[in-house]
Amino acid sequence: MHTTTAEQTAALPGRSADRVRILIERFAALTEPGKGPGITRLAYSPLERSAHAEFTAYMEELGLQVSTDAAGNTIAELPGSDPRLPALGTGSHLDSVPNGGAFDGIAGVVAAMEVARTLVGQPIPTRHTIRFVAFAAEEGARFGQACTGSRIVAGLTGPKDLPGLMDGDGVSVADAMRAINIDPQGISDAVWDENDWAGFIELHIEQGSVLTDAGLPVGVVDLISGSTRIRIDITGRASHTGGTPMHLRADALAASAQIVLAAEGLAKDSRHHGTRITVGKLDVHPGSITTIPGHCQLHVDVRDVDNDRQRFSTSELIAAAHEIAAHRGVGISVEVLADASPVVLPVTIRNAITASAASLGLEYRVMPSGASHDTQMINHVCPGGMIFVPSRNHGVSHSPDELTDFEDLAVGIELLTASLVHLDASSPSTSDN
Known part of the structure; x- marks a missing residue:
């Protein structure tokens, strides 16, 4: 009993x-x-x-x-x-x-x-x-x-x-x-x-x-x-901040900043209600006030309660990042660090x-x-x-x-x-x- x-x-x-x-x-x-x-x-x-x-x-x-x-x-x-x-x-x-x-x-x-x-x-x-x-x-x-x-x-x-x-x-x-x-x-x-x-x-x-x-x-x-975590590497051209005219720059940080704003805009879009995208880490190299950034690495976390929307949002962000990189004349590579579905x-x-x-x-x-x-x-x-x-x-x-x-x-x-x-x-x- x-x-x-x-x-x-x-x-x-x-x-x-x-x-x-x-x-x-x-x-x-x-x-x-x-x-x-x-x-x-x-x-x-x-x-x-x-x-x-x-x-x-x-x-x-x-x-x-x-x-x-x-x-x-x-x-x-x-x-x-x-x-x-x-x-x-x-x-x-x-x-x-x-x-x-x-x-x-x-x-x-x-x-x-x-x-x-x-x-x-x-x-x-x-x-x-x-x-x-x-x-x-x-x-x-x-x-x-x-x-x-x-x-x-x-x-x-x-x-x-x-x-x-x-x-x-x-x-x-x-x-x-x-x-x-x-x-x-x-x-x-x-x-x-x-x-x-x-x-x-x-x-x-x-x-x-x-x-x-x-x-x-x-x-x-x-x-x-769920959470999909990616790393985006942006490769520009490090150069002297005084000697390089604005129109001749390949600024990795400027491109990265545009990607950060694209991520925020994507998550706030009405099609992605419930999506949360965060760039929680951004490394800038060489990290000198007198040198145009030649390389940046962004760590991005995409979260959602909807499995399909989580992956679709990640794909949309990656596509937007490639478009930004192409427009600015910088190199880009993307790696998926981890992926977990909603439960x-x-x-x-x-x-x-x-x-x-x-x-x-x-x-x-x-x-x-x-x-x-x-x-x-x-x-x-x-x-x-x-x-x-x-x-x-x-x-x-x-x-x-x-x-x-x-x-x-x-x-x-x-x-x-x-x-x-x-x-x-x-x-x-x-x-x-």
């Missing part, structure tokens, strides 16, 4: 916002010194491994079994009462963008740690094994590709892909892995078996202001937008979250996510769901100004716990099969 979801939820102890704050601040302290404001803890760096070590120590202190897989993801496991049932999971990532905030990804890992703390203390164990995951290398800021750790476990990135993913210093993912004692040739061993997983829920900050503006405590994600999250997990929110008396909004997340990749393995908690400061994220109230996080963690308990209690037992 199973304990009902309502009974198990009612038995859960209240969350401590102070405990959440201490954990957030502990991870925030792990940042590269002298790198400016905010938090810099890049993918596949020693600091990222230090954060994973913090997660490991906490979970082992709770008595959980903890392991690090071949991709650098750390997984803590709380055995269920029925080992024949597939596992339920929760978690997020511990790396950051350069000069990022304290909550992106970390909030979801801290939430997993708090859920573990609660479930370990329950007198009646869950039927399903619960796994708590700290993914590696979710941010694409260093290597261009987002969600590398979760892409690996989903079988979407393999050993042959890693040497071609490079950072700005020419270090590949494979090189970075070797530097922290991870064998890039062994990552196939990290791939998850879909028969071993029943579902996954990730808690994350919204990274927008919808919830705050509406005065709502939580969001339930139904759709995660509609399964209604089964979403219904478990909304039912749990109702049982807790929480108002919620079903909403899309404009950002990429590990759940987007895990959904290729098992049904995935996401809970958003409000972002303050006008929803600013990937910035030192990123802010979420610890009390809001505590509410989200309560909902995450209740949702996992709901899934555990409502799934068919092995005796029903």
Whole structure:
């Protein structure tokens, strides 16, 4: 006989916002010194491994079994009462963008740690094994590709892909892995078996202001937008700024500036409602005030909730860039760095979250996510769901100004716990099969 979801939820102890704050601040302290404001803890760096070590120590202190897989993801496991049932999971990532905030990804890992703390203390164990995951290398800021750790476990990135993913210093993912004692040739061993997983829920900050503006405590994600990332290289002719007349110039930066404006215009066109195009990085060479720029490199991120429009927008931008380059007499090359399709999250997990929110008396909004997340990749393995908690400061994220109230996080963690308990209690037992 199973304990009902309502009974198990009612038995859960209240969350401590102070405990959440201490954990957030502990991870925030792990940042590269002298790198400016905010938090810099890049993918596949020693600091990222230090954060994973913090997660490991906490979970082992709770008595959980903890392991690090071949991709650098750390997984803590709380055995269920029925080992024949597939596992339920929760978690997020511990790396950051350069000069990022304290909550992106970390909030979801801290939430997993708090859920573990609660479930370990329950007198009646869950039927399903619960796994708590700290993914590696979710941010694409260093290597261009987002969600590398979760892409690996989903079988979407393999050993042959890693040497071609490079950072700005020419270090590949494979090189970075070797530097922290991870064998890039062994990552196939990290791939998850879909028969071993029943579902996954990730808690994350919204990274927008919808919830705050509406005065709502939580969001339930139904759709995660896709992202196509490209690099555009413009080659002009470096020359003296005083000696070269305006009509004889092949200015790589002027052409790049026109491409940036073309990208903005394309995304604002009524045919592309919902498209978001960003040139987030622009490198100019030789970088001298008295030299006309001879080479520019643009890193472009095209996002959309519509799969066809995402690819069509990217193709339109590339065509516009070629036309601009031809008109200005500069060379151009384009490389696709990464591509991920939008994902509609399964209604089964979403219904478990909304039912749990109702049982807790929480108002919620079903909403899309404009950002990429590990759940987007895990959904290729098992049904995935996401809970958003409000972002303050006008929803600013990937910035030192990123802010979420610890009390809001505590509410989200309560909902995450209740949702996992709901899934555990409502799934068919092995005796029903």
